[in-house]
Amino acid sequence: MTVIRDFLTTLGFLTRLAPPRVASDEEMRRTMPWTPAVGLALGIVIALPFALGLLDGRPWVQAWLVVLASLWLTRGLHYDGIADVCDAFTAHFDPERFWTVIKDSRCGAFGVLALVLVVAGQIVLFADVLTHHAAWVLVWPFVAGRLNCVLFGILGKDYARPGLGSLFYAGATTNAVAVNVLAAFAVGAMLLPIKGILLTYALLAVTLIPLHKLAKDVSGANGDFLGASIVLGELSALLGIVVVG
Numbered sequence: 001m002t003v004i005r006d007f008l009t010t011l012g013f014l015t016r017l018a019p020p021r022v023a024s025d026e027e028m029r030r031t032m033p034w035t036p037a038v039g040l041a042l043g044i045v046i047a048l049p050f051a052l053g054l055l056d057g058r059p060w061v062q063a064w065l066v067v068l069a070s071l072w073l074t075r076g077l078h079y080d081g082i083a084d085v086c087d088a089f090t091a092h093f094d095p096e097r098f099w100t101v102i103k104d105s106r107c108g109a110f111g112v113l114a115l116v117l118v119v120a121g122q123i124v125l126f127a128d129v130l131t132h133h134a135a136w137v138l139v140w141p142f143v144a145g146r147l148n149c150v151l152f153g154i155l156g157k158d159y160a161r162p163g164l165g166s167l168f169y170a171g172a173t174t175n176a177v178a179v180n181v182l183a184a185f186a187v188g189a190m191l192l193p194i195k196g197i198l199l200t201y202a203l204l205a206v207t208l209i210p211l212h213k214l215a216k217d218v219s220g221a222n223g224d225f226l227g228a229s230i231v232l233g234e235l236s237a238l239l240g241i242v243v244v245g
Helices: 002-014 025-029 032-051 059-073 077-089 095-102 109-132 135-155 164-171 174-189 194-217 223-244
Strands: none
Touching (some): 002 025, 025 164, 032 059, 032 164, 032 174, 059 109, 077 095, 077 194, 077 223, 109 135, 109 223, 135 164, 135 174, 135 194, 174 194, 194 223
8 A cells, every 4th residue: 555655646746637735744755666657657647648549640739739748747747847947057166146046037148049949849759759650659758767867866865955855865875776777678678679768768868967967066956956857857868769760
């Protein structure tokens, strides 16, 4: 029952697929290992209508709907993270200024540019995937993106700032990383060629390097970094699928 409860807590926090609930700090800490499983559930829900033939033959419309569904079902949580990090990055040479900017609820020019590039990039890449692959391949980016969150969780643990985000970093253990890397690989193997999975993993590593360096430069990492890692992970997986054809 604890396993089911932890999964539902994670699902309710990260998506609209389960009702949100008040959770203790310990329960929130235990959610981190479940984030890739939430990505799997999210990906299946989004891919299902297209696997059943919704708007078949119109990949651009399908791709727009995929991105729209992702935004709505996740409440835009991760997109907010990438926008905040990109806004604050312009001030990363001054850590104090960086944290002032990242906590500002307003979105600046660099945050807007990041959102435009991310959303446009996802639509283009999802359209390409839907043109050349079965709809179920859509599941992979949602799994890989949240795997990237767990990976950054363990890399950024030493820089975790006090607050809700620190609970997620605390839950990123070596065991959680190992289990999720293998589980994600198994899911990917059912959806695309092995070289596509390996390329995705390589691209995930590429995204983690600048995020880790930024956390080191500003002496901290919060939940926005985790959100950014998810969005970058989704883009990495999409590129991996597109490149291997």
